[in-house]
Amino acid sequence: MTRGFPPAEFEARVIRIQQGMARNGLGALLLTCEADIRYVTGFLTRFWESPTRPWFVVVPAEGAPIAVIPSIGAALMGTTWIRDIRTWPAPVPEDDGIALLAETLCEVGGPVGMPxxxxSHLRMPLAHFDRLRQICDLRFGPDHGIVARARAIKSAAEVSRIERICATAGRAFDRVGEIAGQGVPLSHVFRDFQCLLLQEGADWVxxxxxGAGPDGYADVISPATDKALDGGDVLMLDTGAVFDGYFCDFDRNFAIGHVTRGGQSAHARLLDAVRAGHDAARPGARACDLWRAMAQVVGSDAQDGRLGHGLGTQLTEGLSLIAADETVLIPGMVLTLEPAVKTGQGRIMVHEEVIVITTDGARQITPEAPAQIPVL
Amino acid sequence: MTRGFPPAEFEARVIRIQQGMARNGLGALLLTCEADIRYVTGFLTRFWESPTRPWFVVVPAEGAPIAVIPSIGAALMGTTWIRDIRTWPAPVPEDDGIALLAETLCEVGGPVGMPxxxxSHLRMPLAHFDRLRQICDLRFGPDHGIVARARAIKSAAEVSRIERICATAGRAFDRVGEIAGQGVPLSHVFRDFQCLLLQEGADWVxxxxxGAGPDGYADVISPATDKALDGGDVLMLDTGAVFDGYFCDFDRNFAIGHVTRGGQSAHARLLDAVRAGHDAARPGARACDLWRAMAQVVGSDAQDGRLGHGLGTQLTEGLSLIAADETVLIPGMVLTLEPAVKTGQGRIMVHEEVIVITTDGARQITPEAPAQIPVL
Structure with a gap:
């Protein structure tokens, strides 16, 4: 699979965004975050891990975006379809790109929309944003969700990348027996599973x-401890690995030594819930409809009630499968179905799959999960 | 090495911050970013990768911080020294924690300082911040760099973690010959080097x-291409791996097949520059003094002129080794020395080491680099 996208794909993305800008009377969009900037430019780097430098992209009402970026990124931005690249030698304490950004925005004209x-958040120092508004005689306001709505509908090329990284992670899950078992510390399993993901083709993790414990785990966001896996534990691994800038996000459960009746029945209910969510997923259905279909099977009191979310250039993005989200599903949306059940005092089990909305329903793009919990 | 820190360490951190708050007349600090929140609470999770939920910590003028967080994080926050944990079932579109945060801030009292x-940036939706300021009759303003200055001076326990991950990465660098050589695509080297880091003990990468190329590379932030390494190439790998939430950040250069005279002499100059930076590093010296010492050896026109930076809970944090940064060095500061030289048309070479400022100078905490470029 080639990496990156042809200029035509970016042009189509930007035109879709500009149609939204026209409807909302915006003269410019100011983007500061990785996923938004990559979406309109193709600028892909792990350098965002460094918080030091701000990065700006201005989308005008017509024509291609303008990059206003630290000079350290000029070479890489020059390999994208963006031609208007303005740089300053960041970091510059006295003016870290604000004068250059103000000049660019004034040239393009407002009002300026921002996610x-x-x-969303604004990835630049608050004090610098205040200064920008002072020196720039333009109206700054919300982008009315234009960028997020554009990003939510994936092209076939984007879906193929998510599919590929889901397949990669699927192969890594198939190999968990090589690295996990009774007596192995959970921290080792985490470490080695990342290796499996890389070996199977993930760019990074x-x-x-x-989590791991008898019939389930206490929560799903804690780092691994050195506690050894024990017979009767349910082990869950949930990964967001990346290929070419696109995420997978799904999990698998495993039983250590033997499976308990409680673990097995919870697992079956989770699969039933995923099936119910999948069956409810079609163009025109709402996020809350999928939530309801799954909640009818598992309830919604475990895991805060969110039973899935959008997925793509970020681990979680866009809609939430919650009662309050009435987002209407459209072909090309990629989302996770992530039901959870309480299995005991302070314990839960979670299962997660990824689907894409198609013209006539939904298609699962994660490999089929085993009907029974695999015993390691 | 045990993970995490005892409550006394967090208390000391918070007291240092509160002394700064008192000097600046602040009644509360509002923290929203991972590194700041972890610094005062110990809350360590990879869940920040999900942008959906905001997280808030309020530091009062006296006493322990208050966590105002999504309920999905309550169990993990409950394992830290924080006792006052207030939660809401995020995401809630109509009010995603703002009422709860406003109530907490009003209870604590202002003025409210924010990085x-x-x-720095504010990790919450701009529209929600506007709403917070509307419903909360308090003054919001800068934190005057209080949190960043506290974070910059590491305790012995913090330094030991950085030292450990530097040693881990050093062992991975020693094994690069296992994964790189003529004909191997750079993308495979990147993938396999991450595996080596994990195998040697990194929690994550x-x-x-x-980069790779004859006598150097074009830039140091691009993702790896599938281009195969060629004889005469210089290969550089630069990693920020993590142990217990603390980063290393250093690189090593390797020659593929044979080393050119240009590559060898550039490497020698880079080591000389690091030595000059190290010799200039002592309490009372300024960031710009280290920059000047290194720039005298290599110039400052490659790599944007920044010749190093602070390091700790983030890949880059705090001071910059640039001409304009007059930050005075204090024992406990950890920084990288990262000189770069131009080696040809659009090509550079970079070398990077990590040092900690001690009472009588500086100590390198990265393993000693080979005097000659290793040939693979």
């Missing part, structure tokens, strides 16, 4: 969570 | 960069 909604 | 300087 401001749930899940931004996210790995999991 | 606002170079390198948030950052890996590098």
């Amino acid at each position: 401001s909604h749930l899940e 931004p996210y790995l969570a999991g | 606002s300087h170079l390198e 948030p950052y890996l960069a590098g």
Whole structure:
């Protein structure tokens, strides 16, 4: 699979965004976060791990985006379809790109929309943003969710990348027996599972969570402890690995030594819930409809009630499968179905799959999960 | 090495921050970013990879911090020294924790300081921050760099973690010959080097960069291509791996097949520059003094002129070794020395080491680099 996308794909993305800008009377969009900037430019680097430098992309009402970036990124940005690249030698304490950004925005014209909604943030120092608004005589306001809505609908090329990394992780899950078993510390399993993901073809592993315990685990966001796996434990591994900038996000449960009746029946209910969510997923259905279909099988009191979410250039993005989210599903949306059940005092089990909405329903793009919990 | 820190360490951190708050007349600090929140609470999770949920910690003028967080994090936060944990079932579109945060801030009292300087950002939706300021009759302003300055001075326990992950990465660098050589695609080297880091004991690998080419590489932030390594190439790998939440950040260069005279002499100059930076590093010296000492050896026109930076809970944090940074060095500061030289048309070579400032100078905490470029 070739990496990256042709300019036509970026043009189509930007035109979709610009149609939204026109509807909302915006003269420019100001983007500061990795996923938004990559979506319109193709700028892919792990350098975002460094918080030191801000990065700006301005989307005008017409034409290609303008990059206003630290000069350390000029060479890489120059390999994308972006031609108007303005740089400064960041970090510059007295003016870290603000004058250059202000000049660019004034040239493009406002009002300036910025992602401001749930899940977004402004990745630049607050004091610098205040200064920008002072020196730039333009109106700054929300982007009305334009960028997030565009990103939510994936092209076939984007879906193929998510599919590929799901298949990669699927092969790694098939090999968990090589690294996990009674007596192995959970921290070793986490470490070695990341290796399996890399060996099977992941570019990197931004996210790995999991847990282990009798009939389930206490939560799913804690780092691994050195506690050894014990017979009767259920081990869960949940990964967000990446290929070409696109995430998978799904998990698998395993029984250590033997499977208990409670673990087996919880697992069966989770698979039933995923099936119910999948069956409810079609264009026109709402996020809350999928939530309801799954909640009817498992309830919604475990794991905070969110039973899935959008997925793509971020581990979680866009819609939430919760009662309050009435987002209407559209072909090309990729989402996870992630039911959880309480299995005992303070313990839960979680199962997660990835689906893509198609014209006539939904298609699972994670490999089929075993009907019974595999025993290691 | 045990993981985490005793409550006394967090108490000491918070008291140092509260002394700064008192000097600046702040009634509360509002923290929203991973590194700041972890610094005062010990809350360590990879779940920050998900952008969906905001997380808030309020540091009062006296006493322990208060966590205002999504309920999905309650169990993990409950394992830290934090006792006052207030939760809401995020995500809640109509009010994602803002009422709860406002109530907490009003109870604690203002003025409210927030990290606002170079390198910081506010990790919450802009629209929600506007709403918070509307419903909360308190003054919001900068934190005057209090948190960043506290974080910059590491305790012995913090330094030991950075030292450990540096040693881990050093062992992985010693094994690069197992995975790299003529004909191997750079993308495979990146993938396999992450595995080596994990095998040697890294918890995870948030950052890996590098490059390869005759006598150097074009830039150091691009992802790996599938281009095969060729005889005469210089291969550079630069990693930010993590142990217990603390980063290493250093690189090593390797020659493929044979080393050219240009590559060898550039490498020698880089080591000279690191030595000059190290010799200049002592309490009372300024960041710009180290920059000047290194720039005299290698110039400062390659790699944007930044010749090093602070390091700790983030890949890059705090001071910059640039001409404009007059930060005075204090024992306990950990920083990288990262000189770069131009080696040809659009090509550079970079070398990077980590040092800690001690009472009488500086100590290198990365393993000693080979005097000659190793030939693979």
